[in-house]
Amino acid sequence: MLSKRIIPCLDVRNKIVTKGVRFQNNIDLGDPVEMAVNYSNGGCDELVFYDITASAEGRPIDIEMVKEVAKAIRIPFSVGGGISGLDDMYDVLLAGAEKVSVNSLAVKNPEIIAEGARIFGSQCIVLGIDPVKTEKGNTCASGYEVTTRGFREHTGIDALEWAKKAEALGVGEIVVNSVDADGTREGYELTLTRMIATEVRVPVVASGGGGTPEHLADVFNLAYADAAIIASMIHTGDYTIASIKEHLKKAGVAIRQKW
């Protein structure tokens, strides 16, 4: 049976892993390569790296870091942040990343999904969506609006419609990264994750809000996510991947048990 994937997320700023709450007040945690090796040895199924300041600083993603990670671990990882076009995608994939994640860039230029899928294969192209619950009077039918640039810009785009459009353009996977839940450790955004997971045929990754193993069980069992991103709950040492998986196994979730 296909296992649900547990994916630690490493937000990297100036070669240091960091973590904030609702995209703010970040604290430094450690070396990205060292943390990647530890989590990989600890049984995570995949890793994701975001170069969180590349975009704001107008520089390309840190390719040297991607190369070092690729050399150090033997499981798939994806990379995002500061991807400005096909050349950046090529560099990241050639450096050894399995997938490349686009977010703001795809909102500005949706065709980048189709072009990336055509050149590198759909399986490499991940769309990150940063949705927020809409206020009253907003026109997004799903009740969720896409934001970009780390919650700094509202787009007026309906999050569910955007996911469907990305699927039609050939995206390989969609990460639903709830801005409202990010870093709160109060649980994943179940409603929108379930909407997207049931209406698109590509794998859906839930992100933001994971604080306990129960939260992961809920997002798999109730919202049908194919994978869940975790950050604070393991970065703090409150849980290990093994302890999360042990809980999920008891909750009836299919997980990879040996690594």
Place this chain on the structure above:
Amino acid sequence: MIAIIDYKAGNLTSVQLALESLGQSCKITDDAKIIGDADRVIFPGDGAALSAMNSLRDLGLIDVIRNVVSDGVPFLGVCLGTQIILERSEENGGVDSIGLVPGLVKRFNPSNSMVKIPHMGWNTVSFNRAHALFSEIEDESEFYFIHSYYPAPSNSNYILGRTEYADTVFTSIIGNANLVATQFHPERSGRIGLKMLENFCDWDGSC
């Protein structure tokens, strides 16, 4: 030296890095002579069957691949490399392929619309029989898959391992004489996948 065949079908970096981590000397190449002289050959690939076959034809590599396999050189196909050694793929409206293994490549066609395509992530492999590739690897171990089509050899003697997805039990490892081929990515399958690559590097190509 291990030749990793480069035919402009996806990213070969992770294959190279995995072999290097095992201390193996390897080269990513489209040079017929280097491939022909290699001690063993890995035929990887991601992407679509049609462009892969076109690219192999343009590079003049189809006969090179047939020759190394018939010469008894240990040969490992991975993912798309596994699919296009069968006779024909359903992908891109139907594509005639290299034909080293009798059978077809089919698309997953789940009746339940909740089943995701591609088949992406870790899934178990049941070994069909003993093989040098499986040394010190437990039956039902999990490997990393990412694909929408699957190989369906017509001769069950070619089936080394099976996996279940989308109401289908499909062949996830093919084997015949000096040829082995996995639908999953051993180079991205953690410690266990690396052990399988190591077993391939230690294998003399006999059954």
